[in-house]
Amino acid sequence: GQNIDQPTEMTATEGAIVQINCTYQTSGFNGLFWYQQHAGEAPTFLSYNVLDGLEEKGRFSSFLSRSKGYSYLLLKELQMKDSASYLCAVRGSTSGTYKYIFGTGTRLKVLA
Amino acid sequence: DTGVSQDPRHKITKRGQNVTFRCDPISEHNRLYWYRQTLGQGPEFLTYFQNEAQLEKSRLLSDRFSAERPKGSFSTLEIQRTEQGDSAMYLCASSVTGGLSGANVLTFGAGSRLTVL
Numbered sequence: 001g002q003n004i005d006q007p008t009e010m011t012a013t014e015g016a017i018v019q020i021n022c023t024y025q026t027s028g029f030n031g032l033f034w035y036q037q038h039a040g041e042a043p044t045f046l047s048y049n050v051l052d053g054l055e056e057k058g059r060f061s062s063f064l065s066r067s068k069g070y071s072y073l074l075l076k077e078l079q080m081k082d083s084a085s086y087l088c089a090v091r092g093s094t095s096g097t098y099k100y101i102f103g104t105g106t107r108l109k110v111l112a
Numbered sequence: 113d114t115g116v117s118q119d120p121r122h123k124i125t126k127r128g129q130n131v132t133f134r135c136d137p138i139s140e141h142n143r144l145y146w147y148r149q150t151l152g153q154g155p156e157f158l159t160y161f162q163n164e165a166q167l168e169k170s171r172l173l174s175d176r177f178s179a180e181r182p183k184g185s186f187s188t189l190e191i192q193r194t195e196q197g198d199s200a201m202y203l204c205a206s207s208v209t210g211g212l213s214g215a216n217v218l219t220f221g222a223g224s225r226l227t228v229l
Contacts (some may be wrong), residue, residue: 042220087154097167102154
């Protein structure tokens with residue numbers, strides 16, 4: 001089966017660094033994605049890892065370890081606008097079909 | 113291209129009525145996905161199409177739900193005999209296959225919010 005775990009809620013201070021962890025179990029792993037979702041809005045793409053290691057994109061970085069079924073999203077120099085839900089999603093492939101399974105999301109509150 | 117469009121954005125209906133949602137994906141995207149999201153949860157997979165072929169449908173989806181993508185472009189999701197438990201945000205997303213940068217990334221529409229009274 002497929003399972004994704006991430007913390008429900010985190011709080012951090014403006015200007016700080018926060019790390020959001022995600023562990024997963026899936027068959028036919030074909031990539032891990034992070035999305036940001038503000039309340040009442042659609043998810044927007046942040047980053048993608050398919051190989052082990054770190055991907056950096058400005059203030060956001062994402063890390064993947066396929067052997068451990070583990071990823072994290074690192075947000076630096078936090079801003080108030082980063083208050084949102086962060087969704088970890090795994091793309092799995094079975095019999096040639098590709099499905100994206102999402103975690104329940106981590107609600108991040110950035111405090112002044 | 114303005115991204116993924118969904119219509120209607122909001123739908124209020126009475127229990128037992130049928131509703132239909134439409135999704136227009138990004139034009140060059142060959143894959144189209146439907147998800148359902150309730151408050152405080154992540155998007156839950158419903159079904160997906162590659163071109164006009166429906167390749168997978170969630171086992172959680174009852175027979176009251178049906179989706180089509182007749183010409184491999186827009187898609188419709190119909191819910192028959194709605195129940196209060198169907199109240200949710202219905203999200204459509206599309207992606208393109210291939211090795212180019214940006215491939216396989218889901219782009220979501222703004223969603224269609226359903227309220228069943």
